[in-house]
Amino acid sequence: MATPILEAIDVWRSYQRGSETIHALAGMHLTVQPGEMVGIVGRSGSGKTTFLNQVGCLDTPTKGTISICGTDVTAMLEKELVAFRRDHIGFIFQLFYLIPTLTAVENVELPMTFAREGNRRERALEALARVGLSEVRALPHQLNGGDMQRVAIARALVRKPRLLLADEPTGRLEHGSRVAIMDIFRSLRAEGMGIIIVTHDPTLAEETDRIIELRDGRVVDERKVA
Ligand SMILES: Nc1ncnc2c1ncn2[C@@H]1O[C@H](COP(=O)(O)OP(=O)(O)OP(=O)(O)O)[C@@H](O)[C@H]1O
Numbered sequence: 001m002a003t004p005i006l007e008a009i010d011v012w013r014s015y016q017r018g019s020e021t022i023h024a025l026a027g028m029h030l031t032v033q034p035g036e037m038v039g040i041v042g043r044s045g046s047g048k049t050t051f052l053n054q055v056g057c058l059d060t061p062t063k064g065t066i067s068i069c070g071t072d073v074t075a076m077l078e079k080e081l082v083a084f085r086r087d088h089i090g091f092i093f094q095l096f097y098l099i100p101t102l103t104a105v106e107n108v109e110l111p112m113t114f115a116r117e118g119n120r121r122e123r124a125l126e127a128l129a130r131v132g133l134s135e136v137r138a139l140p141h142q143l144n145g146g147d148m149q150r151v152a153i154a155r156a157l158v159r160k161p162r163l164l165l166a167d168e169p170t171g172r173l174e175h176g177s178r179v180a181i182m183d184i185f186r187s188l189r190a191e192g193m194g195i196i197i198v199t200h201d202p203t204l205a206e207e208t209d210r211i212i213e214l215r216d217g218r219v220v221d222e223r224k225v226a
């Protein structure tokens, strides 16, 4: 069998609040294979964002192991982690987080600038074509929500990560844009990317391969989507 894109084993993330210990994650497990799209659902506070942050190397678990493409990231030093994250992981958020003073194409160029790579304009335009955005010189405020999310997806994709993490990617979008974004995810899955989508939207969850339900920081239900 191929190496999983993600293997999270018994992951804990605990916070100290005064004398109280809060376990945001309490023995979380998840494996994602290449070309698999997993939906994560669960009520507010169940640990969904905390889990994405651990997998996305933005935070370090209190306990447990996270391997991405066969590499144990929990054993890495901060400096290695920054490079690893940039090379392997794309992140998409509900609020897009585009730089307001940069055009669409300039926003997409940013990750390549940080990685000191060449051919930036050409590759950024390619990524924007991929997500179907033609107004490449527009500033974020000139675009509607769906198009802003297209730019954010292009930025996440432009360095061809193996794993895409999305936290409520369609939360702010109307129906037409939600459908378009879902189509993009589907085509990425077909290319072998591993995709994790956190969502409150049941129709979006039903588009994934497998739905995981979190409660109190662990998986309480898991089912394959027909
Ligand atoms: N930095 C922190 N310090 C203390 N507690 C935290 C911290 N971050 C998260 N928590 C707690 O961890 C738990 C899980 O939070 P998390 O944000 O992962 O939930 P979520 O499932 O993403 O919720 P939502 O659907 O509202 O986005 C919550 O009880 C939250 O209060």
Ligand SMILES: [Mg+2]
Pocket (backbone or CB within 6 Å): 048, 049, 050
């Ligand atoms: Mg959250």
